[in-house]
Amino acid sequence: MVKKYVFGTPFPTGAVTAPIPPEAGAPEIGAVSAGEGFEFRYQMAPEEVVFGLGEANRGINKRGYLYVSSCADDPNHTEEKVSLYGAHNFIVVFGGARAFALFVDYPGVTAFDICYTKYDELKITCGRADLELYVLTGGAAYELVREFRGIIGRSYIPPKFAFGYGQSRWGYKCASDIRRVVEGHRENRVPLDMVYLDIDYMQDYKDFTVNEERFPDFPAFVREMREQHIHLVPIIDAGVKVEKGYPVYDEGVEKGYFCTREDGSVFEGAVWPGWSHFPDMLDREARAWFGDQYKFLLDQGIDAFWNDMNEPAVFYSREQEAEARAAMLGYLDGDVELFGVGTLLASQANSQKVRESFYHNVGGERVRHDRVHNLYGYGMTRAAGEAFERLAPDRRILLFSRSSYIGMHRYGGIWTGDNKSWWSHLLLNLKMMPSLNMCGFLYCGADLGGFGADTSRDLLLRWLALGVFTPLMRNHSALGTREQEVYQFERVEDFAAVIRVRYRLLPYIYSEFMKAALGDDLYFKPLCFVWPEDRRAVEVEDQLVIGNEVMIAPVYTQNASGRYVYLPEEMMFVKFRADGSIFTEVLPAGHHYVDVALTEVPLFIRKGRAIPVAEPCMNVEELDPSTIRMLGWEGAPYERYDDDGVSRI
């Protein structure tokens, strides 16, 4: 049962699509105080656990720390960080007398203090008491999550090629760089479906331009790639370069589609293109206009995009420029230490001050950005998604975003931003996936191998073996880091073997993804959603259930030759080996140590179930369904979902 409580004058976020009449009075769970700000408090029983919050730091069980929904461009996802790129204000509390779930539909900064300040209190605070609070009760945790999914509308469905392997790097500059990436994979028999274009494909970092020196005949290049079954995926940034004569800038200024300052002038912030304006992603008309710009690339054969810098990221505003320059001059004069300059610049970037210095136009009303901050990336991705419905009504377009809010899950997927080549981030990747699914984000994944810092051969292999199961399977790395394409490493055949398993499992992965999307269900489930009576299952944070048949337990430790795994029931342990053979062994319920070589991809099949497995192929289009065989328990039924992978459904 869902009840909606309305406080003050909520900003309409569009997160919830189901019509739910507001309740009178206060929720029967917890204590609410709504005055200047908003506060929800709930006394937690010792055995209660909290799941949810989508793209957030730390464990699947969020109890014991603080999480602040405040979309942030922060590339250092260390353990103490409280805000990442997304704002996903949904939690489910269970394990005590009765389970309940909350969705705090509030687009400003929202803090979830989950037994952090007070060891036994859950406290949610919003800066203003203008919000909708949804309270779900009357079922077990998994049921409440599904009920929530039912009221926020169906998750985004990407084209089937998006389930292939993608190679990305900040630093590919020109057509020949991209060709080399494709050849590197082809020569080594590594399957590949997508190559990503980072900001260097643009002319001076201008959205909806292509650098003609680097890509002399872009449409022909896109065609050449498509002939090789490669989809190019260009990046789009939120900020639009200030430059007279650049049509996107000229038109945006002329029509008043950019965010403004308090005095009505157009807000300027520095990002990659230099001084930039920020399209008003909350203004319906501006959104339609910005979405229409994607046509420039659609017309050249592009069918896939990633939206970046849409928290929005602002290095510093025009107002802060003088301060930055003064500090720099102070440094040159010897009055200020370099450290001081660095600290100042870091404090200016994406600061609260910047958020308070620009405005949106929402139906003729001016709204200060900080009040609606968490909706910007959502608005950008919605702009693109809605435009694709108009511009490409017959086919699916791949789209995912860095910043997001619940509601955006209907328009695109997400990637989890600038992680690092750390073993701890491999595990964080695993933990975020079910939480994201609970909030509607099904098409998601992390930068495999790690974005920042230098990766290592074993880390990349292990990370890819997890990536085999994430809907978005993309190897991406930052400018200046160790080259991370799999063919940069010794024994590339080991990597090829791991990636080929993804393609062998595609019939299953696609089928289970689609069932989850069409049925408002989870693709990644925490173990306790499947075995709610099992008291140990709730504490397992390094294994997940995928779809309805498979459990995964990736290796995430350096130099480990295997790992401990907990089986809530008898299961078939399966290893895809580098030579193409498949090892199977039935293991009884309980704890086991399983050996998993660096080149192997392990999974477990639930008792009495079976999954479809195909012969490997070099890209999604070449997958031959006639090679599909069932793997698992003899004679077990499996209903495989499939479709043409392109038509909208």
Ligand code: MIG
């Ligand atoms: O400030 O476009 O998260 O994936 O490679 C960095 C360059 C901007 C951040 C994205 C990352 C991308 C990078 N971008």
